[in-house]
Amino acid sequence: MKYTLAVLVENRPGVLTHISGLISRRAFNIESIAAGHSEEADTTRITIDVEVDGELELEQVVNQLSKLVDVIKIVNLTPVDHIERELAMIKVKASKVNRSDLVDIVEIFRAKIVDVNRETMVIELTGEETKIDALCEVLVDFGIIEIVRTGKIALSRGPLAAKEM
Amino acid sequence: MELQGAEALIKSLKNEGVEVVFGYPGGAVLTLYDALYKAQFPHVLTKHEQGAVHAADGYARATGKVGVCIATSGPGATNLITGIATAYMDSVPLVAITGQVGVCLIGKDSFQEADICGITTPISKHNYLVKKIEDLPRVIKEAFYIARTGRPGPVVIDIAKDVFAATLDYSYPDSVNLRGYRPTFGGDPASIDLVAEEIKKAQRPLLFVGGGVNISSMATDFRKLVKMTGMPVVSSLMGLGVIDGDAPEHLGMVGMHGTYSANMATVECDLLIGIGVRFDDRVTGSVEDFAPKAKIIHFDIDPAEINKNVRADLKVVGDLMWSLPLLFEKVANLGLDWSGHLEVWNRQLTAWKQEKPMTYQKRDGIIMPQEVIAKVSELAKDAIIVTDVGQHQMWAAQFYQFHGERTFLTSGGLGTMGYGLPAAIGAQVGLPRKPVIVFSGDGGIMMNCQEMATAADNGFPIKIIVMNNQVLGMVSQWQRLFYGERYSHTLIKGRTDFVKLAEAMGVTGMRVTNPEELEATLVAALETEGPVLVDIALPSDEDVLPMVPPGGCLDKMILGEC
Numbered sequence: 113m114k115y116t117l118a119v120l121v122e123n124r125p126g127v128l129t130h131i132s133g134l135i136s137r138r139a140f141n142i143e144s145i146a147a148g149h150s151e152e153a154d155t156t157r158i159t160i161d162v163e164v165d166g167e168l169e170l171e172q173v174v175n176q177l178s179k180l181v182d183v184i185k186i187v188n189l190t191p192v193d194h195i196e197r198e199l200a201m202i203k204v205k206a207s208k209v210n211r212s213d214l215v216d217i218v219e220i221f222r223a224k225i226v227d228v229n230r231e232t233m234v235i236e237l238t239g240e241e242t243k244i245d246a247l248c249e250v251l252v253d254f255g256i257i258e259i260v261r262t263g264k265i266a267l268s269r270g271p272l273a274a275k276e277m
Numbered sequence: 278m279e280l281q282g283a284e285a286l287i288k289s290l291k292n293e294g295v296e297v298v299f300g301y302p303g304g305a306v307l308t309l310y311d312a313l314y315k316a317q318f319p320h321v322l323t324k325h326e327q328g329a330v331h332a333a334d335g336y337a338r339a340t341g342k343v344g345v346c347i348a349t350s351g352p353g354a355t356n357l358i359t360g361i362a363t364a365y366m367d368s369v370p371l372v373a374i375t376g377q378v379g380v381c382l383i384g385k386d387s388f389q390e391a392d393i394c395g396i397t398t399p400i401s402k403h404n405y406l407v408k409k410i411e412d413l414p415r416v417i418k419e420a421f422y423i424a425r426t427g428r429p430g431p432v433v434i435d436i437a438k439d440v441f442a443a444t445l446d447y448s449y450p451d452s453v454n455l456r457g458y459r460p461t462f463g464g465d466p467a468s469i470d471l472v473a474e475e476i477k478k479a480q481r482p483l484l485f486v487g488g489g490v491n492i493s494s495m496a497t498d499f500r501k502l503v504k505m506t507g508m509p510v511v512s513s514l515m516g517l518g519v520i521d522g523d524a525p526e527h528l529g530m531v532g533m534h535g536t537y538s539a540n541m542a543t544v545e546c547d548l549l550i551g552i553g554v555r556f557d558d559r560v561t562g563s564v565e566d567f568a569p570k571a572k573i574i575h576f577d578i579d580p581a582e583i584n585k586n587v588r589a590d591l592k593v594v595g596d597l598m599w600s601l602p603l604l605f606e607k608v609a610n611l612g613l614d615w616s617g618h619l620e621v622w623n624r625q626l627t628a629w630k631q632e633k634p635m636t637y638q639k640r641d642g643i644i645m646p647q648e649v650i651a652k653v654s655e656l657a658k659d660a661i662i663v664t665d666v667g668q669h670q671m672w673a674a675q676f677y678q679f680h681g682e683r684t685f686l687t688s689g690g691l692g693t694m695g696y697g698l699p700a701a702i703g704a705q706v707g708l709p710r711k712p713v714i715v716f717s718g719d720g721g722i723m724m725n726c727q728e729m730a731t732a733a734d735n736g737f738p739i740k741i742i743v744m745n746n747q748v749l750g751m752v753s754q755w756q757r758l759f760y761g762e763r764y765s766h767t768l769i770k771g772r773t774d775f776v777k778l779a780e781a782m783g784v785t786g787m788r789v790t791n792p793e794e795l796e797a798t799l800v801a802a803l804e805t806e807g808p809v810l811v812d813i814a815l816p817s818d819e820d821v822l823p824m825v826p827p828g829g830c831l832d833k834m835i836l837g838e839c
């Protein structure tokens with residue numbers, strides 16, 4: 113089973129070392145991890161997608177992560193109504209011949225073209241992972257040069273912040 | 278108050294109540310050592326940084342205070358690693374202070390640079406790299422707080438060289454503000470009501486005591502509970518001493534080298550109450566077959582221990598200082614007639630004890646290792662016993678009658694050979710008036726034998742007993758049992774004369790080969806002032822028994838003659 117965790121950590125040097133060190137030492141199966149600033153200057157928010165056998169194993173992951181001194185709070189967003197997004201940028205071959213096909217695809221996916229030159233274009237897409245996967249699949253035929261993805265971020269719906277949950 | 282970083286560090290150590298540090302100087306900590314010199318701060322110079330960290334660990338285990346060690350950057354710091362990992366596995370409160378190269382040299386592969394925070398992240402409770410002098414007092418305050426509270430553990434403070442020389446307007450914080458660190462104390466009292474219910478229902482309850490009770494100094498409360506109820510007790514290696522070795526309720530150590538009765542009781546009990554244990558694989562054997570008939574209750578301060586190895590039916594998360602008194606109260610309220618309640622179970626336990634007591638086969642004209650331990654147990658009842666790792670460690674656990682918490686110091690989790698001698702030095706520093714005896718093997722003693730010189734130079738009167746079987750005994754036992762007697766690199770055939778080695782370093786050396794002289798030699802060693810090493814000739818082919826083959830079920834023991 114896949115679970116999505118919101119992890120609030122101190123915004124201090126060494127924090128990411130501590131987290132990644134723990135994940136590798138305990139051999140946790142992390143599918144994606146994305147870190148960035150939060151609404152508080154001294155707090156970093158990390159979204160972690162973890163693949164575990166069930167609730168018991170999830171409890172282990174949460175308890176072990178909670179033991180890290182830098183980890184302030186962990187919220188399991190999986191059972192909470194929440195929004196998931198990922199951002200991807202895809203550089204794809206775009207010649208005069210197929211450029212308009214690409215524009216059509218971009219429109220269908222509600223993606224954006226953020227760079228164009230004579231040979232390539234860069235497409236930006238925000239959405240759930242599956243949507244990004246789907247776009248990538250379609251673009252394969254055109255020739256993908258490179259892909260960069262942020263990893264999933266997640267936020268609950270409703271008025272509560274993770275720090276209050 | 279305007280202070281230099283090094284002075285601020287010493288002042289902070291004093292504020293934390295630190296009485297002594299163990300260490301070894303070098304380039305990155307020169308300024309700190311200069312300040313130690315000026316302040317005349319008590320410092321024990323070991324011969325190797327591994328000696329310093331194990332000594333700090335032994336000091337902490339024996340006294341319950343935080344042990345402190347100091348090393349220079351690079352090789353000095355990496356020499357601490359085994360000791361930090363040892364302390365981490367056994368939840369020992371330790372602060373390791375390492376020098377780091379200057380701030381502008383960090384990351385340049387500078388002379389004697391090593392990323393100590395990177396290296397120690399998976400083997401420490403927490404670590405810090407201090408690059409700014411303003412951070413130093415807060416970091417020290419936090420480090421000591423983290424090391425000693427909750428589930429204790431080692432904390433590393435890596436300090437850039439220039440920080441020691443920089444100055445600041447010093448003030449020491451009164452409290453810490455750590456949003457992500459709120460160690461558990463009290464838990465849910467209702468969980469203990471449920472435990473009392475289970476105890477009432479159980480026909481065959483069993484208390485399983487671990488290192489957590491030693492760490493939290495709750496032996497007295499634990500004993501009260503045992504005394505009131507008469508419930509039988511098995512100990513993990515780290516739990517030894519919590520209950521007297523010869524207490525009628527004590528079945529002995531459980532697990533791979535546990536006693537017959539302790540292992541059988543674990544298999545047959547219908548309620549197993551683990552208190553401050555972590556269900557290590559050396560205890561459980563096959564997890565699926567562990568305590569198969571029992572409901573399992575787990576008391577621990579660390580929520581991450583619950584359900585980590587063994588699935589618990591009930592958990593009581595909290596400090597044992599909170600939960601044990603409450604458990605006593607609620608169990609007392611049950612108002613049970615305990616002797617009637619446990620009569621059938623007790624009869625069974627007594628039968629197992631009598632069927633296969635802890636014994637061994639004597640041999641003519643040869644000193645048996647178990648006999649050595651039993652003799653020392655008789656002669657030095659109130660000693661602090663320290664061991665290395667191997668067969669002698671298991672025999673010490675089986676044949677020494679421990680009395681009291683914090684009297685048995687051994688590397689349980691990591692199983693670190695070379696731990697014993699330096700840890701004994703630390704214990705002796707912490708408890709100068711207590712007899713401290715270390716059992717080591719002829720393999721293990723060589724791993725940190727240089728620390729005999731530390732004992733001699735400082736007049737630490739530790740007694741070192743080398744259980745000399747001419748083999749890396751525990752490994753050769755496995756080769757005998759599971760590897761077709763192919764003794765690959767375990768027959769030492771050593772030419773080292775341990776008596777001369779000891780004498781060369783200033784330690785009194787004695788040797789005994791004849792069983793008739795064993796007692797007299799031990800008495801002489803214990804009565805001799807200053808440090809003594811006794812080299813005892815033992816057979817090479819004795820097995821530690823009973824033995825549950827790794828991954829086996831606890832009732833499938835190799836019993837041999839024992």
Ligand SMILES: Cc1ncc(C[n+]2csc(CCOP(=O)(O)OP(=O)(O)O)c2C)c(N)n1
Nearest residue numbers: 667668669692694718719720721749750751
């Ligand atoms: C640092 C370290 N290296 C290797 C081992 C593996 N090991 C465990 S017991 C043992 C043999 C110890 O031999 P000795 O010190 O002579 O003690 P004995 O078992 O004979 O009592 C070895 C090599 C270890 N535990 N620690």
